[in-house]
Structures are given as structure tokens and as C-alpha cells.
Amino acid sequence: MRKASSWLALVGVLATTTAAADTPGKLRGLVSVSNKDWPEDDAIWVREDSPISWYHNFHWNVTATYAALPQDRLEFVPTLWGGGVNDTEFLANVTEMIRPAGGGDGRAITHIMAFNMPDQPYEYGGSQMTPADAARAWVRNLLPLREDFGIKIGLPLVGDPRGGWVDPFLRNCSGLNKGKDCEFDFVPLHAFGHFGVLKDQIGKFASAFPGKPLWVVEYGYPDQNLTTTQQYFNESLAYLEGHEAVARYSWFGAFRSTVSNVGANMAMLDPWGNLTDIGSWYLGGEATGTPAMPSDMPRTDLCTVDNPCGSSKNAAATVAGLQDLSLWGGIVAFGLLFVLV
Ligand SMILES: *[C@@H]1O[C@H](CO)[C@@H](O)[C@H](O)[C@H]1NC(C)=O
Numbered sequence: 001m002r003k004a005s006s007w008l009a010l011v012g013v014l015a016t017t018t019a020a021a022d023t024p025g026k027l028r029g030l031v032s033v034s035n036k037d038w039p040e041d042d043a044i045w046v047r048e049d050s051p052i053s054w055y056h057n058f059h060w061n062v063t064a065t066y067a068a069l070p071q072d073r074l075e076f077v078p079t080l081w082g083g084g085v086n087d088t089e090f091l092a093n094v095t096e097m098i099r100p101a102g103g104g105d106g107r108a109i110t111h112i113m114a115f116n117m118p119d120q121p122y123e124y125g126g127s128q129m130t131p132a133d134a135a136r137a138w139v140r141n142l143l144p145l146r147e148d149f150g151i152k153i154g155l156p157l158v159g160d161p162r163g164g165w166v167d168p169f170l171r172n173c174s175g176l177n178k179g180k181d182c183e184f185d186f187v188p189l190h191a192f193g194h195f196g197v198l199k200d201q202i203g204k205f206a207s208a209f210p211g212k213p214l215w216v217v218e219y220g221y222p223d224q225n226l227t228t229t230q231q232y233f234n235e236s237l238a239y240l241e242g243h244e245a246v247a248r249y250s251w252f253g254a255f256r257s258t259v260s261n262v263g264a265n266m267a268m269l270d271p272w273g274n275l276t277d278i279g280s281w282y283l284g285g286e287a288t289g290t291p292a293m294p295s296d297m298p299r300t301d302l303c304t305v306d307n308p309c310g311s312s313k314n315a316a317a318t319v320a321g322l323q324d325l326s327l328w329g330g331i332v333a334f335g336l337l338f339v340l341v
Pocket residue numbers: 061062063064065067
């Protein structure tokens with residue numbers, strides 16, 4: 001991990017020498033899934049000319065490599081993945097980050113997301129919460145952050161806005177909030193599948209929550225050949241940039257192809273950490289011509305019984321416990337959705 005500290009130092013320098021990067025029309029983001037085997041990869045996404053202006057990582061705390069970057073350089077959006085029904089740990093942790101008890105500068109958090117697919121079971125990567133439990137957790141852990149610090153809160157990230165979870169949640173929440181509406185400021189969503197799935201998801205959420213900014217916090221077209229993946233990438237990026245309801249998006253992708261659970265071609269890095277075409281385009285650069293997975297490197301060479309694909313070295317390996325499920329199972333859930341629509 002010697003390398004990690006030198007990259008940290010570099011990021012520290014960047015933090016003090018660069019102003020906020022120019023962002024495209026919409027806020028382009030990063031799904032930060034650090035891999036403990038290649039901590040140096042984290043710095044790629046925040047290089048000086050990067051258009052990426054925000055990130056999330058399924059966790060309440062920052063990604064270590066970005067700890068020194070101020071919010072106006074790279075906005076960290078904490079997530080309460082699930083739980084919090086009978087405790088206020090998330091509230092305490094985020095409050096401590098914003099306003100350290102020991103004094104000193106806090107982090108100016110402005111947005112928070114809560115609950116990763118509470119309407120889906122654990123086996124599909126959901127946080128499997130009843131509307132009533134989620135409402136309790138929301139009132140305990142999120143409302144105070146909105147009321148005390150003016151932090152904008154995302155609606156729980158549901159798989160299906162018409163699936164019958166959101167309305168009881170809002171009713172239960174209002175019941176616990178002295179009858180007042182539990183307000184939310186933006187609506188996060190996932191979209192995995194062909195371009196029609198992305199359009200359909202955005203259409204459904206836009207009509208369910210008119211006027212609310214939509215955040216497409218994980219999206220992509222898994223397990224396709226390079227041409228199809230690149231066509232999808234181009235088409236989806238143009239669509240997201242042009243859709244008036246979409247405020248932010250983040251491609252699922254910031255990992256090496258060898259550890260991808262969505263097929264090699266969605267990965268923004270090749271097996272050695274070089275940017276692929278998609279990786280470079282996402283950072284506003286030119287095509288690199290670097291294949292995500294060289295044809296003479298069969299995936300089976302890298303995935304063995306001792307190091308199976310999708311386990312010890314997978315993209316989500318450093319995202320512990322349930323959070324693993326959110327990446328791996330989330331794709332499964334959306335694979336199903338893709339089949340259904
Ligand atoms: C949050 O992350 C930072 C950076 O990795 C770390 O220094 C800090 O100890 C973490 N806070 C807690 C409470 O775990």
C-alpha cells in the first residue's frame with residue numbers, strides 16, 4: 001500500500017492547486033468502488049481536467065483517496081444504504097463529519113441519499129425494508145439533517161416508482177412527522193439494460209415525481225460486445241445530457257475489466273488500469289483504442305478457483321458486507337427488470 005500514500009499526496013496537491021473543474025451541462029459523477037488491490041486507480045477519476053464533479057460510494061464516509069478534496073472540487077454524497085430503524089448512528093456520523101465535535105473545519109455536505117432499493121430483497125441487492133421501518137429510519141436519521149443543515153435528501157432509491165412501496169412510505173413518514181409531509185429534494189434511480197430501459201426508467205420516474213430532479217446514480221448496458229456498449233454509451237450520455245428532468249448521472253464503470261460484474265466492456269479501465277475508450281470519453285478525452293479486455297487474454301486466465309471472478313478481486317470487494325450486494329445483486333435485479341420491460 002506504499003503507492004496509496006503517494007497518490008494521496010498527489011490528490012492533496014491537486015486539492016490545493018485546482019479550482020472546481022468545468023462541468024458539462026449536467027453533473028457527471030462517479031460510482032466510487034475502490035479496489036484494495038489497486039488503490040492508485042482512484043486518482044484517475046480526479047485528474048486535473050476531469051469533468052467528474054461528484055461521487056457516491058454506498059457509504060456514509062468519504063473514499064479515502066478523495067478525503068483531502070473539498071466539496072467544491074469533488075462533492076461527496078453520503079448514502080445510508082439501509083438500516084437506521086432503531087439507531088441514529090448515520091445521523092451522528094454525518095453530523096460529526098459536517099461539524100466535528102473536536103472543532104476544526106467540517107465537510108460541507110449538501111446532498112444525501114438513503115436506502116438502496118428498500119423495495120427489493122437482499123438477494124437482489126435491495127436493502128429490504130418495509131415502508132414503516134424506512135419511515136422510522138428516515139425520521140431519525142435524515143429529517144434532522146435536512147432541518148438542521150438544509151441538506152437536500154433523495155427519495156429512497158426504489159427499483160420501481162409504481163411498485164407500491166413509495167406511497168405507504170410517505171404516509172408512514174408523515175405519520176411520524178406530526179402529520180407534516182416528509183419532503184424530499186431529488187429522486188435517485190438505477191437503469192441497467194438496453195437504451196429503452198434507460199428511457200423507460202427515466203420516463204416512469206419523471207411522471208411519478210414531476211418537477212423533482214432525477215439522479216441516474218448507476219446505469220449501463222451489461223454484457224454486450226464493444227460496438228453495442230459504445231453505441232449505448234454515446235446514446236445514453238447524449239440522452240442524459242439533453243433530458244430536462246435529469247440533474248446528475250454516474251456511469252457504472254470505474255473499475256478494471258477483469259473485476260467487472262457487468263461484462264468487460266462497461267469497465268472504464270483495462271486489466272492494467274489504462275483508460276479504455278469509454279473511460280477516456282467519460283473524462284472528456286479522446287478515444288484511447290485500448291481494448292477493455294485484450295482478445296488474447298481470456299477472462300478464465302484471470303479467474304481461478306483461488307481468485308474467482310466476482311469475489312476477492314471484484315470491483316466491489318472493498319465495499320463491505322451488504323454493500324457488496326448492492327452492486328452485484330442490483331445488477332441481477334435490473335437484469336430481471338430488463339427482461340420484464
Ligand atoms: C472516514 O474516512 C476518512 C478517510 O479515509 C478516515 O480518515 C476516517 O477515519 C473515517 N472516519 C471514520 C469515523 O471511520
